[in-house]
Amino acid sequence: MQSYLLLALLPAVLACTNPDTNSCASFMSVNSATAGPFCTSFTNAVVTATAGLPAWATHCSNKVKEISKECSCYYTAGPNPQPTTQQPPPTTVVTSVVTATSTGSTPPVETGSCGSANQQQLVGFGVGTTGGGSGAGTTVTSCSALTSAASAGGVVRISGQLSGCGVITVRSGTSFLGVGSNSGLTGGSFRLNGVTNVIFRNLALTRPPEGRDLIDIENSTYIWIDHCDLSAAGIVGDKDFYDGLADAKRESDFITISWTKFRDHWKASLIGHSDSFSADSGNLRVTYHHNLWSNINSRTPSIRFGTAHIYSSCYENIPTSGINSRMGANVLVEQNSFVNTNLAIVTDLDSDLEGYANQRNNIFTNSPTRITRAGTWTAPYSYTLDPASCICSLVKARAGTGVISV
Structure with missing residues (x-):
């Protein structure tokens, strides 16, 4: 059993995975109407393996961690955000x-x-x-x-x-x-x-x-x-x-x-x-x-x-x-x-x-x-x-x- 705290629906830039090379990120980036409500309901949800995942989770290989990461990326993170990319100076x-x-x-x-x-x-x-x-x-x-x-x-x-x-x-x-x-x-x-x-x-x-x-x-x-x-x-x-x-x-x-x-x-x-x-x-x-x-x-x-x-x-x-x-x-x-x-x-x-x-x-x-x-x-x-x-x-x-x- 794994718990993932996901957040409310405010678009954010949190070093999202490149949607051109990642199918999960690609789906999230263009299907906010579908993914957004799930990400909201997924807040405080407890899932086991693939139980409770929507059909579109196949875009994320049914991996809970990947879904959690992209939800948090495209919808602003709260008290436990995903780690952000460290952007050094040039x-x-x-x-x-x-x-x-x-x-x-x-x-x-x-x-x-x-x-x-x-x-x-x-x-x-x-x-x-x-x-x-x-x-x-x-x-x-x-x-x-x-x-x-x-x-x-x-x-x-x-x-x-x-x-x-x-x-x-x-x-x-x-x-x-x-x-x-x-x-x-x-x-x-x-x-x-x-x-x-x-x-x-x-x-x-x-x-x-x-x-x-x-x-x-x-x-x-x-x-x-x-x-x-x-x-x-x-x-x-x-x-x-x-x-x-x-x-x-x-x-x-x-x-x-x-x-x-x-x-x-x-x-x-x-x-x-x-x-x-x-x-x-x-x-x-x-x-x-x-x-x-x-x-x-x-x-x-x-x-x-x-x-x-x-x-x-x-x-x-x-x-x-x-x-x-x-x-x-x-x-x-x-x-x-x-x-x-x-x-x-x-x-x-x-x-x-x-x-x-x-x-x-x-x-x-x-x-x-x-x-x-x-x-x-x-x-x-x-x-x-x-x-x-x-x-x-x-x-x-x-x-x-x-x-x-x-």
Whole structure:
């Protein structure tokens, strides 16, 4: 049983969800004659599950919390309003004091200079990943050769942009390395299911098969994605035609994604299978650092249940939402630059249970946040921060393909 106090019928602006991207908000915004009376009668109402909800609640996925939020948004909140979006000045540097967790943490190295982090070093939760080892491996120039090499494992070097390879099944103990500056897949996808110890480096991956992720990680551990370029067709067309750029679900764990460009897509990186898949709790530990997120609609990342450390990265032109902590997830967000990013950090979006966010030393330029639950989690490993003031120029030059030798 949950009680939601909703208020009287005075239109208000309370950082409403974008009606262009949310069906619940869209219905509320244009159907006040229908929604208004219900919102009034819903005041002090107690509902269980979907009992007592009107037929139009399907626009809100029959989620009581979402209905409550949008009612409160479109009809002025009273003593317990929904949290409003924090709109900083056009450019804001936000610093917060962080309390270390009881498990202890290693303070980051902050040199104050740009480019101090080692581009070749594996850092974060993915440490220990060795992939297919250090041998010369096999060089492939066709989809059939790639499929065969992937099934054998070891070091697989992709030479050239391979088109239409479909879904490549990945085995444990494999490294996929791109040759030169433009090697990878167009219309292909890597699928990891129940494997461990896999590396992707220097790969340009774009436009996966319909309904697929470029890199799909399920029930897999020790994964390193580094100096890759992940993209689709832009924020155009059907948002569900392609799925994610790099997703991790179903008890996956110990992942680092570094020096990678995420660009031109609806939904970049989902961590966590669903709101009901509680087995993800205690897993899904992911480090994102020195990445460029550009022209992405949302999920940069979106994380349920798990723990994400997101540092020294650049966010530009994210119209719906940026870092989305949900279902009790914990995120530490530090030394990032957000430019034109809506809800750059948010903890009460899309799920019934909020997440936690601990943010420090970020720069927000025309980029509001909505942190309803402040976290205290800190990283248990050592790492080097590059400052937010220079991070966009740094990752634009050094993230992605053609920068390192592999």
